[in-house]
Amino acid sequence: MTTITGVETHDVRFPTSLSLDGSDAMNKDGDYSAAYVVIRTDDPQLSGFGFTFTIGRGNDLCVSAAAQRALPLIGRNVEEIVGDLGAIYRELQSDSQLRWLGPDKGVIHLALAAVMNAVWDLAARKAGKPLWRLLTDMTPTELVDAADLRYLSDALTREEAIALLADLAPTRQQRIAELADTGYPCYTTSAGWLGYSDEKLRRLCQEAVDAGYRYIKLKVGANREDDYRRLSLAREVIGWDVNLMIDANQVWDVPEAIDWVLSLAEFKPLWIEEPTSPDDILGHAAVRRAVAPIGVATGEHGMNRVLFKQLFQAEAIDFCQLDSARLGSVNEILAVYFMAKKFGVPVCPHAGGVGLCELVQHLSIFDYVAVSGSLEGRVTEFVDHLHEHFVEPCVVSAGAYVLPTQPGYSAEMFADSIEEFAFPAGRYWSTAAARR
């Protein structure tokens, strides 16, 4: 028997604003950060690691909230917790006083994500499997029991969810073998940050094509002439066979979004990402109707499963970009995958930031193997930042994520990285003022 002895939380911030990595029309100077959670047990070989992702200020709020969220774990039996991952999720989620601060959104939900990501990491390590394998070894009923289906029954019943998983269960091993061979396709955003010069944009586009990427994404939305020039330049470099996506990071009202996107239609973007407020289901539906055949993508700020349910019901999106550190971990993410399957919308998870690529590779593999059974229209984000801080960083080769092999959710950071970038007392931040 193994017991959870404590939960550590860490406020870890990387000074990405210095290089304008991650700069876009809404987020000009983010310091990519993690509210990082470590679940310790009385087995020195067994811990669980998880986090949510923020861009700097307020990361401390997520850390404090995670510490509160995690309290019920302390002293609990590990075998019992990992034996019913739906039950522990519902227990942590249902604190009615914390619920008032959402429900299911904002800081308390980001904190739930951090804690439950660590619980899922713990479960996978305990089982000695990478997370994607833990999930693909679960039966349809076990998966549905772990999922958060509350408020979804008008769109997807429990029975429908089990049935759609059962259809693909017999052929899961074939798809695992296939992905072991090819990897899971990804695209890169590394080329397209708004703060980069034309010369750097051109060079990074060329490097991406040379590295085998068939999908490249650029940030837009700050200035129309700049967007036009940068897209022209990108198409010059990558040609017309490589897919080009554009991302406005929520800067427009609905009418402005429609007008602006149509003015860039000649560059044939595959999708416009986050054209407006992430909460605006009906607005996304209106944009989609107006800019077709350009697709509409959103989800990195999609706060919870109820939002995604409505995006599907309203036929508002062509691509679902769920976020592994914003939704309530695997429990809520499963529900979104099930609905996406039913409504026929491909899921292309948001990644980048700190460690999001490490997490989403597991989710995309699981999706193909157990839920969607298809790669059509599916491509997962990859951004080449900050992987050096992770003990088991994701590996991308020829534009595809290579299947992770180590037990867990790939969420563990190096102790030295945490010490250096702990905010505000770590080595980097405590001496930053002196360097500037």
Next chain:
Amino acid sequence: MTTITGVETHDVRFPTSLSLDGSDAMNKDGDYSAAYVVIRTDDPQLSGFGFTFTIGRGNDLCVSAAAQRALPLIGRNVEEIVGDLGAIYRELQSDSQLRWLGPDKGVIHLALAAVMNAVWDLAARKAGKPLWRLLTDMTPTELVDAADLRYLSDALTREEAIALLADLAPTRQQRIAELADTGYPCYTTSAGWLGYSDEKLRRLCQEAVDAGYRYIKLKVGANREDDYRRLSLAREVIGWDVNLMIDANQVWDVPEAIDWVLSLAEFKPLWIEEPTSPDDILGHAAVRRAVAPIGVATGEHGMNRVLFKQLFQAEAIDFCQLDSARLGSVNEILAVYFMAKKFGVPVCPHAGGVGLCELVQHLSIFDYVAVSGSLEGRVTEFVDHLHEHFVEPCVVSAGAYVLPTQPGYSAEMFADSIEEFAFPAGRYWSTAAARR
């Protein structure tokens, strides 16, 4: 010239869980709390007071977030701040790193509400007017300039907003005179908490009718037989001329909501409040279509103006129950009132909790005088709890709020209340363990 010298924050919690005041099907044991903000100036006679409302755990997160939100105020000129309340709102709101934790929702938005409520209180005190008077003395253009219209232009343009306010501007003084005479109609929830016995429910219903209330609200949703019995009992006491409303506090999925509400239709409720997830615009629309002529009401957990825009666009609600401490203070609330007017939906603000009644009386008066010009279908919540902690508590007489006369937003709490109920170090909480 007056300068803001500092911002104090306080975590104030009242032990309401002991009496089951505020108990409902979702929130069984709330400790009504305020994340309380005081803006100090170098004029000892001039401060601004504001807060957001929570139900206990996590109030500390809102306090921390409010302290961060308020930082840009320190050292600023008061005349400049209160001279452009739209500008300071946009400045505080647009912190892009904090925005990542929402946007416009959860802890960071509750904190923005607390801080901007204090700024509006400061502005009204500086002007020597109650907040409702400050607002009704503003021109249509000034009001629209203060409002947050971002992401709303597909539903309401700036020009439309000014035009709808201009229509009523010439007759504002008539309606002020009328309300000075009659007060603004309210209803009571004090009778209907789920934790109260049948005998207490009966007695409180009788007392409410005797006190002149024409609207009474009961909590439902925990148990069907209990609901049926309690509604029978309430109708026995209040008869059929008094309006009866029911409130499920988000416990149902959509199909369950429809089924349950129809099973209570014989009691002719005026509205069903919060039948399902507060985020579920399309779900509320489905419930509304199914249970008519019973109305659908929601909004106390309505996270921001983009949600309300869609509730209006989707014809999802009959009554809009915006919350004065959850929306981004008057700036965002104005936008919701303008949209409600355009879409023809009466606003019946949520109140109760700590101090919400003190705030909403100002908003309802403003609405009648300057925006809606109508009392039809409009009734504002009143709950008789915790008013004794406020320096200028609201006054209700014969089922109506009496017009406040003192300068400000009625948000100031007694220093002694703050000291006693400060969490965890105040007199009450530091000795609570010994008493139990």
